[in-house]
Amino acid sequence: MEANYEQLFAAARRAGAALGTTDPERLGRAVRTAAQRLREHTPQLLAANARDLEAMAADSPLRDRLLLTAERIDAIAADMESVAALPSPQGGTIDAWERPNGMTIRKVRVPFGVVGMVCEARPNVTADIFSLCMKTGNACVLKGGSDARHSNETIAAQLHEALRTEGLDEAAFTLLPSEHEAVAALLGAVGLVDVVIPRGGAGLIRFVREHARIPVIETGAGIVHTYFDLAGDLGKGRAVVCNAKTRRVSVCNALDCLIVHRGRLGDLAALCDPLAAHRVEIFADEEAFAALEGRYPACLLRHAAEEHFGTEFLDYRMALRTVGSLDEALAHIARYSSRHSEAIVTEDPAAAQRFTQCVDAACVYVNVSTAFTDGGQFGFGAEVGISTQKLHARGPMGLPELTTYKYVVCGDGQIRQP
Amino acid sequence: MEANYEQLFAAARRAGAALGTTDPERLGRAVRTAAQRLREHTPQLLAANARDLEAMAADSPLRDRLLLTAERIDAIAADMESVAALPSPQGGTIDAWERPNGMTIRKVRVPFGVVGMVCEARPNVTADIFSLCMKTGNACVLKGGSDARHSNETIAAQLHEALRTEGLDEAAFTLLPSEHEAVAALLGAVGLVDVVIPRGGAGLIRFVREHARIPVIETGAGIVHTYFDLAGDLGKGRAVVCNAKTRRVSVCNALDCLIVHRGRLGDLAALCDPLAAHRVEIFADEEAFAALEGRYPACLLRHAAEEHFGTEFLDYRMALRTVGSLDEALAHIARYSSRHSEAIVTEDPAAAQRFTQCVDAACVYVNVSTAFTDGGQFGFGAEVGISTQKLHARGPMGLPELTTYKYVVCGDGQIRQP
Numbered sequence: 001m002e003a004n005y006e007q008l009f010a011a012a013r014r015a016g017a018a019l020g021t022t023d024p025e026r027l028g029r030a031v032r033t034a035a036q037r038l039r040e041h042t043p044q045l046l047a048a049n050a051r052d053l054e055a056m057a058a059d060s061p062l063r064d065r066l067l068l069t070a071e072r073i074d075a076i077a078a079d080m081e082s083v084a085a086l087p088s089p090q091g092g093t094i095d096a097w098e099r100p101n102g103m104t105i106r107k108v109r110v111p112f113g114v115v116g117m118v119c120e121a122r123p124n125v126t127a128d129i130f131s132l133c134m135k136t137g138n139a140c141v142l143k144g145g146s147d148a149r150h151s152n153e154t155i156a157a158q159l160h161e162a163l164r165t166e167g168l169d170e171a172a173f174t175l176l177p178s179e180h181e182a183v184a185a186l187l188g189a190v191g192l193v194d195v196v197i198p199r200g201g202a203g204l205i206r207f208v209r210e211h212a213r214i215p216v217i218e219t220g221a222g223i224v225h226t227y228f229d230l231a232g233d234l235g236k237g238r239a240v241v242c243n244a245k246t247r248r249v250s251v252c253n254a255l256d257c258l259i260v261h262r263g264r265l266g267d268l269a270a271l272c273d274p275l276a277a278h279r280v281e282i283f284a285d286e287e288a289f290a291a292l293e294g295r296y297p298a299c300l301l302r303h304a305a306e307e308h309f310g311t312e313f314l315d316y317r318m319a320l321r322t323v324g325s326l327d328e329a330l331a332h333i334a335r336y337s338s339r340h341s342e343a344i345v346t347e348d349p350a351a352a353q354r355f356t357q358c359v360d361a362a363c364v365y366v367n368v369s370t371a372f373t374d375g376g377q378f379g380f381g382a383e384v385g386i387s388t389q390k391l392h393a394r395g396p397m398g399l400p401e402l403t404t405y406k407y408v409v410c411g412d413g414q415i416r417q418p
Numbered sequence: 419m420e421a422n423y424e425q426l427f428a429a430a431r432r433a434g435a436a437l438g439t440t441d442p443e444r445l446g447r448a449v450r451t452a453a454q455r456l457r458e459h460t461p462q463l464l465a466a467n468a469r470d471l472e473a474m475a476a477d478s479p480l481r482d483r484l485l486l487t488a489e490r491i492d493a494i495a496a497d498m499e500s501v502a503a504l505p506s507p508q509g510g511t512i513d514a515w516e517r518p519n520g521m522t523i524r525k526v527r528v529p530f531g532v533v534g535m536v537c538e539a540r541p542n543v544t545a546d547i548f549s550l551c552m553k554t555g556n557a558c559v560l561k562g563g564s565d566a567r568h569s570n571e572t573i574a575a576q577l578h579e580a581l582r583t584e585g586l587d588e589a590a591f592t593l594l595p596s597e598h599e600a601v602a603a604l605l606g607a608v609g610l611v612d613v614v615i616p617r618g619g620a621g622l623i624r625f626v627r628e629h630a631r632i633p634v635i636e637t638g639a640g641i642v643h644t645y646f647d648l649a650g651d652l653g654k655g656r657a658v659v660c661n662a663k664t665r666r667v668s669v670c671n672a673l674d675c676l677i678v679h680r681g682r683l684g685d686l687a688a689l690c691d692p693l694a695a696h697r698v699e700i701f702a703d704e705e706a707f708a709a710l711e712g713r714y715p716a717c718l719l720r721h722a723a724e725e726h727f728g729t730e731f732l733d734y735r736m737a738l739r740t741v742g743s744l745d746e747a748l749a750h751i752a753r754y755s756s757r758h759s760e761a762i763v764t765e766d767p768a769a770a771q772r773f774t775q776c777v778d779a780a781c782v783y784v785n786v787s788t789a790f791t792d793g794g795q796f797g798f799g800a801e802v803g804i805s806t807q808k809l810h811a812r813g814p815m816g817l818p819e820l821t822t823y824k825y826v827v828c829g830d831g832q833i834r835q836p
Contacts, residue, residue, distance in 0.1 A: 103786050112808050194808045215809040236831035243833035356826045368829035390530050390612050390822035391633040392810035404808035408774045411786035413654035415661035
């Protein structure tokens with residue numbers, strides 16, 4: 001590792017150790033101060049964001065992720081304030097017990113120390129991770145997307161200003177240089193960075209998985225299905241499917257593949273009409289294609305190829321698959337899902353129960369849009385990402401997911417017999 | 419990945435999915451049956467173990483880890499039975515709440531699916547991991563140490579027999595071939611194996627960290643300190659230090675470095691005499707050397723070099739460092755500790771509190787031997803390893819640490835507004 005990166009990480013480590021013993025009230029105040037500063041500097045943030053947007057292709061599906069507006073900045077600040085208002089998880093005793101030999105064991109919640117983040121073009125994440133790490137007493141080392149460089153630097157300047165105002169070490173929040181070596185250094189920072197969380201597309205996540213030598217929480221890649229069951233309610237299905245696909249196509253909880261029971265092909269047009277109204281391009285298998293043929297312009301209805309299943313579209317596109325049974329739907333999901341968010345639309349309680357029991361995913365929905373896979377929507381105040389792995393955290397991650405614990409064992413000279 | 423490994427992992431995956439919906443009572447019965455079979459086949463196990471021991475160098479410090487005796491087999495079976503008797507963590511609701519829009523969120527405990535293990539020469543781990551994975555509804559894929567090959571194969575045969583007796587899929591416990599390609603395949607089994615846990619020395623752990631593309635829980639490497647404070651009680655210190663160093667030198671919670679306050683150098687000889695009686699070779703810094711010079715044979719008292727600090731000895735050897743203050747002790751530990759187990763001997767409550775707050779380790783002890791860092795000693799029934807990372811699990815890992823969770827969200831057609 002280059003010496004200057006090692007120095008950055010070591011400084012973050014020292015800052016993190018100090019945060020871990022700082023009054024939680026002061027950490028919350030730093031977050032509120034930062035939120036206020038972002039609001040007050042909305043014009044500067046919009047100007048920096050405009051520079052980033054200029055450099056991005058006009059038809060890039062990532063533009064929506066990058067875009068800041070006055071409303072979005074206000075929402076970011078509001079999210080920060082709601083995180084600041086949450087109870088601090090720091091220092092709590094998770095469990096305590098006494099052993100027969102008289103020694104006591106306490107399991108105490110503590111911060112990780114240093115949290116690494118690798119992001120693509122989502123400047124709101126910069127503020128989110130700052131507030132979540134501050135509230136949990138963690139230092140943060142962030143490698144932002146180069147697409148969002150100016151936005152991130154402008155946000156980071158305000159965050160640092162807030163840290164200074166509260167007398168905290170600026171190294172508690174480190175924005176790494178916008179160069180590729182920074183990612184390699186971060187992923188190899190064994191003993192200095194406790195966990196790295198990639199937040200971005202499948203390519204970024206794969207890169208981190210291949211190269212990290214420190215613990216990783218994989219997030220974000222969502223290949224999301226909704227299964228319209230034989231006993232599905234058409235009204236609920238229309239609303240849930242359209243919302244899951246079109247609310248915001250660039251996010252990881254957006255619908256990628258609608259699975260329909262063969263017995264409901266007669267309702268398929270009614271189910272899909274709201275999608276067509278949003279000009280969603282549908283890649284349908286043979287049976288579904290036949291059921292919809294002629295109803296939509298040819299540019300909106302295509303024949304599905306194998307490659308369309310198991311694809312995260314992040315766009316106004318969707319695969320459509322016909323199955324003969326719930327089990328066939330479960331098999332399709334087991335094969336293609338990224339274990340992020342999966343939904344069933346059904347009025348049959350047995351089908352709902354089997355679906356929620358058998359589907360291996362972070363969030364399993366019954367008659368609810370997958371768009372709710374989000375820390376804020378779950379009531380966590382904000383989120384640091386959606387974990388798609390099973391280790392440590394799964395699904396939307398909030399404050400407790402950014403902490404670990406240690407055991408404190410007290411006694412009076414106890415020794416262990418063979 | 420070679421096709422035959424992919425098939426093994428896929429079979430484990432299917433077995434794991436089936437275990438996840440199997441009656442926990444039946445899983446517990448399989449563990450009890452296996453324990454009974456191990457007891458009944460003690461002669462066969464000892465014979466297989468003797469073959470492994472024959473092939474190992476007579477002076478290898480790993481012999482004690484490899485050695486099985488009738489008593490140890492009985493202890494292994496007893497540990498399995500106590501795990502079988504523990505309540506199953508499967509299927510429990512960890513938390514549940516309703517959102518303002520009327521949808522309900524339940525956080526439900528579920529097995530990982532497939533747990534991978536890479537072990538060195540410790541055949542008892544094979545039985546431990548079987549019982550812990552069974553009780554938590556996980557399939558297990560184990561790469562045992564080639565040193566323990568015959569012991570492991572003999573144990574695995576009995577475990578498979580127990581699975582068959584209970585009508586369970588044998589693929590729920592897979593002992594990988596004793597060849598190096600098996601480790602590479604396991605570490606690359608993205609999407610098939612949910613977590614891999616190395617259990618062995620620093621070299622094994624480093625190898626896994628460098629090569630794994632699936633989530634890892636690092637375990638076992640213990641560079642362990644005990645600090646004898648200015649206010650330390652000599653009687654407690656003598657007992658705790660000697661026990662931590664000599665109870666079993668080959669295990670990860672064994673003491674590696676005694677730190678002594680300069681103000682107690684006059685008591686150092688009394689503190690170290692029990693170690694000398696066990697013929698522990700001490701690598702002392704200048705001050706400590708001067709305090710002990712002439713008291714022990716030259717072969718037991720050496721001058722410390724830098725390399726002796728931060729070394730896991732796994733042998734009758736120990737580093738000895740003199741400090742002028744608690745803070746200096748904390749700095750030494752922060753620099754050299756592997757964050758496994760750290761202890762202070764003191765009668766000063768303020769020193770004890772500062773030590774437990776500032777030391778960043780899985781287990782922090784006050785006036786207790788570090789030999790207690792062990793799942794059984796913590797009351798977990800047995801242990802799957804001692805995590806030295808902060809993600810997911812820290813310190814001794816028992817049943818709950820082998821599970822994850824999913825969110826089940828139920829509603830009535832809820833959609834998310836922008």
